[in-house]
Amino acid sequence: MLRLKEIEAWYGDRIVLNGVSLSADEGELMRIRGRSGSGKSTLLRIMSLLQKPNVGEVEVLGKSAWSISEGEREELRGKISYIPQFLELIENLTVLENVQLALEVRGIENGEDRAREALEVLGIRGFEERLPRELSGGQRQRVAIARALVSSPKILIADEPTSFLDDIASSSFYRLLEELSSSFKMGIIVSTTELNLPKRSGWREMILEKGSLREL
Numbered sequence: 302m303l304r305l306k307e308i309e310a311w312y313g314d315r316i317v318l319n320g321v322s323l324s325a326d327e328g329e330l331m332r333i334r335g336r337s338g339s340g341k342s343t344l345l346r347i348m349s350l351l352q353k354p355n356v357g358e359v360e361v362l363g364k365s366a367w368s369i370s371e372g373e374r375e376e377l378r379g380k381i382s383y384i385p386q387f388l389e390l391i392e393n394l395t396v397l398e399n400v401q402l403a404l405e406v407r408g409i410e411n412g413e414d415r416a417r418e419a420l421e422v423l424g425i426r427g428f429e430e431r432l433p434r435e436l437s438g439g440q441r442q443r444v445a446i447a448r449a450l451v452s453s454p455k456i457l458i459a460d461e462p463t464s465f466l467d468d469i470a471s472s473s474f475y476r477l478l479e480e481l482s483s484s485f486k487m488g489i490i491v492s493t494t495e496l497n498l499p500k501r502s503g504w505r506e507m508i509l510e511k512g513s514l515r516e517l
């Protein structure tokens with residue numbers, strides 16, 4: 302589903318990723334731990350094809366993503382949903398409109414039914430007409446996931462999705478991801494700064510340290 306080969310990334314003279322290789326299978330659940338500033342967001346943006354690595358190869362669904370045309374790359378990007386660390390809901394659109402927009406930008410018209418269904422899957426029925434500021438942090442998170450899911454991606458990548466959640470909410474959030482992954486055969490990759498979390502069954506646990514990624 303996703304392969305990284307000897308990825309290097311740097312900003313100016315600061316090397317952030319230094320030879321990261323990884324192979325994630327279809328439908329795999331993966332959690333990447335790393336301290337703040339270790340390069341998790343850089344790695345996740347590279348996986349989502351939002352950032353080109355300085356060195357190395359990114360292969361998504363069998364295609365080498367930076368050796369193909371921009372049009373083909375755009376098509377690949379359409380199969381990956383990325384949820385950034387700071388949720389970017391559009392504040393003057395309703396919850397429903399926020400989710401529908403994800404379909405519209407992909408050229409899918411009249412996506413209201415699909416958007417409502419995605420909100421229902423995420424357990425936020427009844428909030429469709431609210432504005433994002435009228436939601437709790439956890440509810441905003443769910444809207445962001447609904448928006449990421451509505452386009453039926455093969456891969457969902459979420460940057461520190463549990464950073465605003467308490468332990469109970471965080472654990473039900475992981476259960477939700479597990480259900481979504483098995484219902485939709487979707488690979489999921491999340492990052493966290495919590496280095497000492499207990500391992501979670503069904504998840505491949507990795508740690509990003511000093512520019513290298515290794516299995517825990």
Ligand SMILES: Nc1ncnc2c1ncn2[C@@H]1O[C@H](COP(=O)(O)OP(=O)(O)OP(=O)(O)O)[C@@H](O)[C@H]1O
Pocket residue numbers: 312313315317335336337338339340341342343344386494
């Ligand atoms: N656009 C940029 N220009 C310059 N330096 C950057 C840029 N983006 C990230 N960095 C630097 O690269 C390093 C890794 O940043 P990154 O955001 O990938 O880490 P992170 O592990 O996601 O951190 P956090 O958990 O705090 O979000 C940091 O030292 C950061 O300051």
